[in-house]
Amino acid sequence: MEEHVLLTSQIRTTQYSERDMEPDLLKCVQTYAGKPTAQNSAFRQCRLIYWADRAKTLRNDNSFGEYYDEHHPARAIAERINVPVVEEILHAMGAATNGVKNEFVHRLGFGFPVVDDLREEGVFDVRPLSRSAKKEFIETKAALIHKQHPLLRSLRRQCIRDGNWKEIADQLQIEVEKGWLQGPYTVHDLPVDHFIPIRRFIVVQGEKHRGCDNGRATNKVTRVHTPISLLGIDNAIATAASMIEHGVEHLSQAVLDQSDAYKSLIADSTQQRYAVVVALNATTQELECYLSNVLCFGTESAVLDYNCLSRFVTAAARRIMGIPAAGYFDDFHMLARADDIEGMAEDFQFFFSNIIGLIFKDAKKRTGQMSALAYPTGSEVIQMLTDAMERAKDGSDKGIRSIHMPMKRKLEALEAASPMVAREMVRDAVKHLKVSSVKGETWYQYFRAVRSWSRYANAMCIAHFPIDTTELEGYVSLHTNADTAECSLSALEKVQRYLRIDSRLRTKGVQEAIKGIRREQKATHKMDPITSQLLDKILADTKFSTPSKSLLREFNALAVLSYVFLLRTNNEALPLCRGLETDAPHSALHDVKTSKRHSSVFRFQQELHIVLASRKSKQSGEVLTRGCTCKATTVTVGWRSMCPVHYLWPFIQNTTEPGRRVFQLTYPIVLENVKLKADRHQKPVIGWGTHSFRRGAAHDINDENPDLGVLLRAGSWTSGTFKEYIDWSKVQQKGMTQVSAVTDE
Numbered sequence: 001m002e003e004h005v006l007l008t009s010q011i012r013t014t015q016y017s018e019r020d021m022e023p024d025l026l027k028c029v030q031t032y033a034g035k036p037t038a039q040n041s042a043f044r045q046c047r048l049i050y051w052a053d054r055a056k057t058l059r060n061d062n063s064f065g066e067y068y069d070e071h072h073p074a075r076a077i078a079e080r081i082n083v084p085v086v087e088e089i090l091h092a093m094g095a096a097t098n099g100v101k102n103e104f105v106h107r108l109g110f111g112f113p114v115v116d117d118l119r120e121e122g123v124f125d126v127r128p129l130s131r132s133a134k135k136e137f138i139e140t141k142a143a144l145i146h147k148q149h150p151l152l153r154s155l156r157r158q159c160i161r162d163g164n165w166k167e168i169a170d171q172l173q174i175e176v177e178k179g180w181l182q183g184p185y186t187v188h189d190l191p192v193d194h195f196i197p198i199r200r201f202i203v204v205q206g207e208k209h210r211g212c213d214n215g216r217a218t219n220k221v222t223r224v225h226t227p228i229s230l231l232g233i234d235n236a237i238a239t240a241a242s243m244i245e246h247g248v249e250h251l252s253q254a255v256l257d258q259s260d261a262y263k264s265l266i267a268d269s270t271q272q273r274y275a276v277v278v279a280l281n282a283t284t285q286e287l288e289c290y291l292s293n294v295l296c297f298g299t300e301s302a303v304l305d306y307n308c309l310s311r312f313v314t315a316a317a318r319r320i321m322g323i324p325a326a327g328y329f330d331d332f333h334m335l336a337r338a339d340d341i342e343g344m345a346e347d348f349q350f351f352f353s354n355i356i357g358l359i360f361k362d363a364k365k366r367t368g369q370m371s372a373l374a375y376p377t378g379s380e381v382i383q384m385l386t387d388a389m390e391r392a393k394d395g396s397d398k399g400i401r402s403i404h405m406p407m408k409r410k411l412e413a414l415e416a417a418s419p420m421v422a423r424e425m426v427r428d429a430v431k432h433l434k435v436s437s438v439k440g441e442t443w444y445q446y447f448r449a450v451r452s453w454s455r456y457a458n459a460m461c462i463a464h465f466p467i468d469t470t471e472l473e474g475y476v477s478l479h480t481n482a483d484t485a486e487c488s489l490s491a492l493e494k495v496q497r498y499l500r501i502d503s504r505l506r507t508k509g510v511q512e513a514i515k516g517i518r519r520e521q522k523a524t525h526k527m528d529p530i531t532s533q534l535l536d537k538i539l540a541d542t543k544f545s546t547p548s549k550s551l552l553r554e555f556n557a558l559a560v561l562s563y564v565f566l567l568r569t570n571n572e573a574l575p576l577c578r579g580l581e582t583d584a585p586h587s588a589l590h591d592v593k594t595s596k597r598h599s600s601v602f603r604f605q606q607e608l609h610i611v612l613a614s615r616k617s618k619q620s621g622e623v624l625t626r627g628c629t630c631k632a633t634t635v636t637v638g639w640r641s642m643c644p645v646h647y648l649w650p651f652i653q654n655t656t657e658p659g660r661r662v663f664q665l666t667y668p669i670v671l672e673n674v675k676l677k678a679d680r681h682q683k684p685v686i687g688w689g690t691h692s693f694r695r696g697a698a699h700d701i702n703d704e705n706p707d708l709g710v711l712l713r714a715g716s717w718t719s720g721t722f723k724e725y726i727d728w729s730k731v732q733q734k735g736m737t738q739v740s741a742v743t744d745e
Contacts, residue, residue, distance in 0.1 A: 147188060473513050
């Protein structure tokens with residue numbers, strides 16, 4: 001029951017509403033919701049009995065044959081559909097005019113044109129095409145070729161390069177046996193003189209190998225290009241929200257898939273020359289031609305014409321059977337109460353399979369809670385992203401995936417492969433890069449924002465995703481810091497892009513809320529700096545929260561390292577790893593990124609090198625270098641009493657093996673001891689933190705060096721952020737002094 005309540009709240013608050021529903025669907029939902037399950041089931045049974053009797057009567061009628069072309073090679077396929085009963089159902093639904101109805105009925109029995117389609121208006125109103133205009137267009141514009149055309153030789157070479165022509169030949173033989181194709185013919189034996197060839201190829205979808213026809217040339221001469229509206233899952237969610245609003249509890253869904261959907265509609269036999277399937281003979285490796293008796297999967301008219309049939313199915317389900325159904329091409333979704341969904345799915349299948357003659361796959365029929373149609377929650381999103389990052393770690397940079405392979409070599413690899421293999425290689429490379437953009441420390445930092453939004457959504461009983469910008473204004477207003485609010489928005493936008501949802505969240509209301517937070521928030525709390533004098537005292541302090549001398553030595557080394565290299569302690573200094581024996585300055589960054597290491601610390605001559613695979617300000621990585629300070633009279637960046645080369649490196653060398661982490665400390669222990677030690681020797685103005693080491697080093701460099709560039713290079717700053725780490729008034733005072741000196745001269 002708790003799961004249902006959460007589900008109800010998610011659907012109720014979706015951005016889709018009854019305005020997104022078609023009128024007949026809304027009426028069907030209102031009627032269904034207003035009656036109990038037993039009454040709805042009895043209504044469907046009465047309709048099934050009536051239409052089953054009508055279908056039987058019409059099939060036994062002597063005039064049944066007038067609905068079909070007696071000479072059509074695929075008449076057996078056409079007769080599976082009970083066209084007379086379809087005509088009566090159209091009349092019962094009040095579909096348009098008799099002329100429109102007769103046009104659709106005529107095409108069911110005599111074939112759909114290959115270079116034309118029915119134009120939709122509304123739920124199932126279609127407008128017939130002027131036959132004279134169609135004939136004129138075909139005769140003047142069709143890209144017909146003759147049997148000696150050079151294009152055929154080019155198609156043969158393409159078929160050979162595909163490399164899967166044997167599998168294609170087997171598929172075509174099966175389609176010939178089913179009556180979908182006529183043939184095979186050689187090019188010279190083809191019963192038409194001029195034709196448009198469409199090449200058969202294979203599309204791999206998981207374990208399924210689907211045969212498709214490249215109907216590009218046929219699509220160019222298609223007379224009508226009708227924009228179609230596919231409501232699909234969005235319409236189903238809007239329907240679910242409406243049913244819940246009308247009091248339907250324990251909502252469930254069922255999905256049925258029509259079997260061989262495109263092959264259930266026959267093609268106009270007079271237009272078979274506009275889509276002749278060509279493939280390679282498995283034995284002779286010469287081109288073979290097939291005339292298609294049904295709609296070709298790959299032509300535009302096939303999609304548009306079948307969509308008319310799909311809209312007929314959904315309209316009949318709603319208006320005749322009282323079933324709230326939404327169609328997406330050959331997939332049909334039904335929504336009902338949990339105790340009625342099984343019966344509704346069976347009635348739907350019986351009506352369209354046994355009465356009308358459309359075959360549905362039993363294997364794809366499934367029922368389940370409506371949660372299957374809802375977007376994921378925040379915790380589910382975090383799990384999805386975590387899984388994606390784990391998969392990215394398993395993937396290796398091989399072939400054209402590799403970011404280090406030159407473009408020229410990648411193109412050569414694609415040219416050497418067949419077109420199908422080349423497409424698979426490119427898709428794999430694109431997928432690898434997209435997943436790589438998800439992995440990394442950055443995403444883990446965003447998880448906090450996603451969890452925070454999930455808690456807010458649960459408290460307000462609203463959907464987690466897609467995010468309602470009106471509700472988002474309330475969530476943003478809870479933040480006490482504008483920068484944190486901006487970070488949360490960025491995280492949520494990234495998640496919505498990952499889920500392929502519209503990610504535009506920065507509406508005017510949200511921006512105004514952030515602006516108000518920025519105006520009213522307190523001054524930014526900056527940690528007090530730990531300068532060289534205070535750091536001397538901290539290192540001399542032998543007290544530690546954990547009675548362990550090894551951890552104390554680690555803490556002191558970590559403090560020196562964070563100060564000398566101006567590192568962020570938590571995500572840069574603590575995870576540092578000792579470099580491998582092969583690491584060298586000229587190739588260290590490349591080696592670290594290639595081996596997917598966090599970092600590398602190694603000594604080269606009289607310098608200590610730290611290589612970071614990525615940083616907050618430099619995602620591409622950076623190499624930091626500090627030289628020996630033992631005999632230096634002036635130290636620009638470094639430690640006066642503890643040399644990076646002769647103090648830090650011996651510690652790392654003696655305590656850590658190559659490739660292992662240098663520090664075993666945890667961040668909470670480090671933070672606790674920083675506060676305790678600093679408090680004992682100096683009272684804070686604001687407070688102490690691990691960032692105090694970076695701020696203290698910046699203060700010391702700024703005090704000792706008049707050149708601001710030294711500070712920027714030491715902290716790797718490329719923007720004005722460095723101002724937050726120093727006393728900017730001193731810099732301004734220095735500048736004024738220098739200007740005055742120049743003026744006096």
